[in-house]
Amino acid sequence: MKRYVILSLILTGLAIMLLAPRIGHASRVIESKVRFAPVDIYLDSGSRPLAAYQFELKVTQGKVKIVGVEGGEHEAFREAPYYDPAALAKDRIIIAAFNTGQDLPTGRTRIARVHLQIGGDVEPEYELNLTVAAAADGQNCPAEIALERGERE
Amino acid sequence: MKKLAIISFILLVIVLVFLISIDWGKVAWNLHQMQNAADAEALSGAKSAKRVKIDLPAGSQAIPGIQQTGEPGLLPITADEIWVIAKPETPARASDSETPGSGAMLARIEEKEIPLPLKHTDVEGQISGYIATVHVTQQFHNPYDEKIEAVYVFPLPQNAAVNEFIMVIGERRIRGIIRERQEAEQIYREARRQGHVASLLTQERPNIFTQKVANIEPGKAIDVDIKYFNTLAYVDGWYEFVFPMVVGPRFNPPGSTDGVGAVARGTTGVSGQKTEVQYLKPNERSGHDIALALDIDAGVAIEEIQCPTHAITNATESPEKRHVQLSSLDSIPNKDFVLRYKVAGQTVKSALVTHRDQRGGFFTLMLYPPEDLQTLKRAPMEMVFVLDCSGSMSGKPIAKAKDAIKRALRKLEPGDTFQVIRFSQSASKFGPEPVPATKANVREAVRYVDGLRGSGGTMMIEGVKAALDFPHDEERFRFVCFMTDGYIGNETEILAAVHGRLGASRIFSFGVGSSVNRYLLDRMAKLGKGAVAYVGPNDNSSEIVDRFYDRISHPALTDVAIDWGNLEVEDVYPSQLPDLFVGRPLIVTGRFRGQGNTTIRVAGRVGDFTRQINIRTRIKDATHPGIACVWARKKIEQLASRATYDHSAALPREITQTALEYGLMSAYTAFVAVDSTRQTAGDHGVTVAVPVPVPEGVRYETTVRD
Numbered sequence: 001m002k003r004y005v006i007l008s009l010i011l012t013g014l015a016i017m018l019l020a021p022r023i024g025h026a027s028r029v030i031e032s033k034v035r036f037a038p039v040d041i042y043l044d045s046g047s048r049p050l051a052a053y054q055f056e057l058k059v060t061q062g063k064v065k066i067v068g069v070e071g072g073e074h075e076a077f078r079e080a081p082y083y084d085p086a087a088l089a090k091d092r093i094i095i096a097a098f099n100t101g102q103d104l105p106t107g108r109t110r111i112a113r114v115h116l117q118i119g120g121d122v123e124p125e126y127e128l129n130l131t132v133a134a135a136a137d138g139q140n141c142p143a144e145i146a147l148e149r150g151e152r153e
Numbered sequence: 154m155k156k157l158a159i160i161s162f163i164l165l166v167i168v169l170v171f172l173i174s175i176d177w178g179k180v181a182w183n184l185h186q187m188q189n190a191a192d193a194e195a196l197s198g199a200k201s202a203k204r205v206k207i208d209l210p211a212g213s214q215a216i217p218g219i220q221q222t223g224e225p226g227l228l229p230i231t232a233d234e235i236w237v238i239a240k241p242e243t244p245a246r247a248s249d250s251e252t253p254g255s256g257a258m259l260a261r262i263e264e265k266e267i268p269l270p271l272k273h274t275d276v277e278g279q280i281s282g283y284i285a286t287v288h289v290t291q292q293f294h295n296p297y298d299e300k301i302e303a304v305y306v307f308p309l310p311q312n313a314a315v316n317e318f319i320m321v322i323g324e325r326r327i328r329g330i331i332r333e334r335q336e337a338e339q340i341y342r343e344a345r346r347q348g349h350v351a352s353l354l355t356q357e358r359p360n361i362f363t364q365k366v367a368n369i370e371p372g373k374a375i376d377v378d379i380k381y382f383n384t385l386a387y388v389d390g391w392y393e394f395v396f397p398m399v400v401g402p403r404f405n406p407p408g409s410t411d412g413v414g415a416v417a418r419g420t421t422g423v424s425g426q427k428t429e430v431q432y433l434k435p436n437e438r439s440g441h442d443i444a445l446a447l448d449i450d451a452g453v454a455i456e457e458i459q460c461p462t463h464a465i466t467n468a469t470e471s472p473e474k475r476h477v478q479l480s481s482l483d484s485i486p487n488k489d490f491v492l493r494y495k496v497a498g499q500t501v502k503s504a505l506v507t508h509r510d511q512r513g514g515f516f517t518l519m520l521y522p523p524e525d526l527q528t529l530k531r532a533p534m535e536m537v538f539v540l541d542c543s544g545s546m547s548g549k550p551i552a553k554a555k556d557a558i559k560r561a562l563r564k565l566e567p568g569d570t571f572q573v574i575r576f577s578q579s580a581s582k583f584g585p586e587p588v589p590a591t592k593a594n595v596r597e598a599v600r601y602v603d604g605l606r607g608s609g610g611t612m613m614i615e616g617v618k619a620a621l622d623f624p625h626d627e628e629r630f631r632f633v634c635f636m637t638d639g640y641i642g643n644e645t646e647i648l649a650a651v652h653g654r655l656g657a658s659r660i661f662s663f664g665v666g667s668s669v670n671r672y673l674l675d676r677m678a679k680l681g682k683g684a685v686a687y688v689g690p691n692d693n694s695s696e697i698v699d700r701f702y703d704r705i706s707h708p709a710l711t712d713v714a715i716d717w718g719n720l721e722v723e724d725v726y727p728s729q730l731p732d733l734f735v736g737r738p739l740i741v742t743g744r745f746r747g748q749g750n751t752t753i754r755v756a757g758r759v760g761d762f763t764r765q766i767n768i769r770t771r772i773k774d775a776t777h778p779g780i781a782c783v784w785a786r787k788k789i790e791q792l793a794s795r796a797t798y799d800h801s802a803a804l805p806r807e808i809t810q811t812a813l814e815y816g817l818m819s820a821y822t823a824f825v826a827v828d829s830t831r832q833t834a835g836d837h838g839v840t841v842a843v844p845v846p847v848p849e850g851v852r853y854e855t856t857v858r859d
């Protein structure tokens with residue numbers, strides 16, 4: 001009987017030793033979990049054709065890294081917009097684009113899509129500021145900017 | 154006791170049930186996470202990841218050139234090391250539309266043809282004055298029936314300021330983000346693991362880059378657009394635009410691991426180097442081709458255009474504008490594309506180009522030596538020729554180099570002395586010390602040079618030591634001429650040795666071959682306060698030697714100093730101005746404040762006399778947006794050059810900071826782009842390295858490790 005007890009204890013100990021690191025690691029994995037998702041930036045310039053814009057996107061909560069910048073839905077802003085690398089180094093991104101053509105969007109249009117790597121379980125919060133929106137004549141035009149969490153296919 | 158036994162037994166059963174019920178997929182995933190941690194550790198310097206190589210079972214079919222990376226997390230492999238670790242579940246094969254005869258890009262392997270993931274490279278350049286803006290598009294696709302990751306090691310000019318990176322998926326264009334290299338690599342690895350289409354551009358050397366594109370689905374195409382600026386060389390009245398097309402096979406000294414290995418197609422890891430380039434065998438042909446178009450706006454009338462390396466078409470739009478296109482009959486990317494053009498006028502005047510934006514003012518000044526230098530004669534010299542006799546030089550390259558040395562020997566004057574040093578695995582020399590340039594000595598030296606052959610490794614350090622480690626003759630100017638293709642992976646060691654041993658010598662480096670290591674040769678010349686020249690397979694080496702002699706037959710303008718007039722100037726590169734030689738202008742770049750008209754005064758010494766050049770200039774607000782990038786790139790170059798002999802931790806930090814601020818590639822930064830909108834199905838598939846041809850004139854047998 002004593003032999004069975006010792007054998008059972010040894011086997012139990014071995015099983016715990018084998019499992020412990022994996023269980024411990026699983027909890028670390030949850031902490032370091034990351035996912036990728038886009039946010040879409042919309043701008044509404046009303047009835048005035050939009051020729052240029054600049055905005056600043058800042059992450060106020062959550063672990064977020066910007067991993068790509070894509071253009072908008074209208075042909076005039078389909079090209080991947082430029083960002084200011086110096087501003088990116090300070091955990092924000094300043095994005096700008098312009099188009100000198102005739103075919104320009106009016107009303108609400110997606111002007112850019114920002115691809116993100118999101119870490120942890122905290123849902124990120126953002127601050128979005130429109131620096132400027134301009135019409136084809138170079139004059140500032142009143143516009144509304146908005147952010148929507150982009151959809152994944 | 155019996156109770157204790159029952160409790161123990163129950164505990165054991167619980168544990169066993171728990172073990173059985175575990176989601177093994179998750180365990181595998183967790184193990185993969187452990188691997189990511191190991192990768193991060195490896196990147197941070199503690200390279201502990203174990204490398205595993207598993208041969209394919211007999212009879213199994215592997216894709217040539219493909220390394221299967223297996224199920225995620227099941228084996229510890231670092232993302233930077235590509236190993237054959239498992240056989241694909243379903244052997245990948247080309248889809249019907251890509252079979253031979255359908256127009257797909259193909260590689261021939263013992264009469265069998267297989268498709269490769271890099272289809273085409275498109276190069277479009279605009280030259281304005283002496284600054285080139287170049288767009289390079291690499292078109293990747295997946296001709297297999299499972300997902301792949303494509304890895305391509307490719308060259309760009311050694312002074313390219315790479316500041317734009319866009320991943321193109323169909324109609325969608327995603328601009329890549331500049332990040333610290335380690336961070337970019339981690340983002341890429343994670344995106345690849347999760348099945349997102351992603352791309353990563355890293356710099357292995359200032360002229361060697363690695364492009365990785367993950368999760369290319371079968372039949373799909375992904376393009377990568379890269380943009381860079383660079384300044385053109387101006388040599389003896391000609392501007393020169395160079396686009397390198399292939400990385401030459403490098404020799405790495407025993408014990409080194411940070412080099413660039415040259416291995417046969419389909420083999421990995423055999424070189425033991427961090428970066429490996431796979432080469433096609435002599436009877437194999439890659440279907441990867443290249444198109445190149447250039448628009449030149451010289452600002453003044455263009456008198457003549459030459460392309461010594463390729464067949465081109467050349468259309469004149471106006472006297473100062475030309476459109477040049479690479480002929481479709483000459484589209485194999487196996488040598489540097491070199492285009493030279495000459496502008497009107499006897500001499501080109503020194504000129505300042507400026508740019509101002511929210512970051513401040515930037516300028517480049519192309520500074521030409523004073524014309525009257527050409528009327529003055531030189532002092533006696535001690536000429537040391539150092540010839541690379543390694544395997545990669547065998548054949549045409551060494552023949553060209555020997556012709557050049559013999560021509561140069563015959564042009565020596567009474568009162569000069571000379572020495573000839575050869576190196577491959579070791580170094581040896583013509584005489585125990587430099588000998589007088591008598592007719593008899595020159596004849597004997599020509600015979601010595603005639604007898605030299607190319608074989609063995611490239612222990613360039615031996616050549617550097619032999620050339621610089623002997624007392625300097627105070628009576629003479631010492632010129633050390635290195636004749637080499639520069640196919641080595643230990644550039645840093647060589648540059649540090651040159652810096653440490655230079656003394657009063659001036660280094661002139663001659664790149665010999667169709668696709669030489671211009672980074673090494675340029676840096677050697679800059680550290681050696683000399684100049685660089687290139688002798689291509691179709692160049693007349695006598696002409697190049699004559700021009701070199703013409704240059705050194707006149708004294709240089711030394712102790713050059715610049716008075717910037719009304720401009721407040723700072724952060725000027727190069728920070729120590731080198732000597733100015735006849736026919737060789739100098740590009741100086743810096744930051745400035747101030748505006749309006751000013752006169753810049755450049756002064757220097759010629760022997761006992763002082764010479765001065767006045768440059769009248771008018772500051773304009775914005776002339777070329779690339780100037781800020783050119784300035785930042787020059788700053789990085791200077792810091793990196795210092796880092797070869799100064800191991801202060803501050804230098805990498807300053808390089809990183811500058812590169813991030815100006816959005817530039819460097820050894821410490823990388824571009825990453827991820828399509829976050831979609832996850833492709835399954836794991837990240839197999840890794841496919843893009844094999845390349847050895848450069849024209851280079852022998853595969855003597856340079857590539859099978």
